[in-house]
Amino acid sequence: METWRSCATCGVENELDDEVCAICADERQYLPPGGQRWTTSAERAAEGCEIEIGGLEPDLFGLTAHPKADIGQTALLVRTPAGNLLWDVPGYLDDEAIAAVDELGGVAAIMASHPHMYGAQLEWARAFGATVWVSERDRHWVRREGAEIRGWTEPFEVLPGIRAVQLGGHFPGSAVALWSAGASGRGVLLSGDTIVAVPAAGWVSFQRSYPNRIPLSAAVVERVSADALGLSFDRLYDNFGGVVAESAAAAVQRSAARYASWVRGDHDSDT
């Protein structure tokens, strides 16, 4: 018998005792019309769910569930000589996905940028004997517990060559990972939606809630930007397949300045 299930809206794993998904009931997410609905791996498999895996650059792969089994993220698998990081986590996995990821070297460490991206993190960890790293600041959002989960707060090397840092903003523990070997050694920032790419080339944005369009303050966006710019990167991948392919640090800096000026009211006379 299953001892867990997934929220049908956000895809995050849940033990069987919550009536409503806490993540979706929060103001940063939403309960769908008709209210809470739960699902299981077996139901998703019966619906034809599968994980599509695509190469993004050498040693970086995107994993996306079709049809959507989570918020719709593209999880990222970073391949390193010391083992692989699964960053943000699909809300589904099956034997085909396990075999495909195994061929890429498996998974040594799992980390979500923030609770919306927990997906089926414990299930993925158990398939590969991996450790799940969860921000202590957001630990209370974990709705399925296991011995594989370990807390963290201070910046650390989640694997050699990949540094995890909490910038906050969207969630207090919202994290990014700096993969120094990425972008041919110029450095890649896995930014989750702590920092998101936008359609305009060379720009990014920041939000407390993306679906509900709740902004952050000027002070927080300036802090997130300053802390991100303490890391050395040239390319940025967000959690929905968005990428700033080059000069991403400059994009973060100019975008934070523009965002802060608008939420501070500098341009109110233009509205």
Ligand SMILES: [Zn+2]
């Ligand atoms: Zn949910």
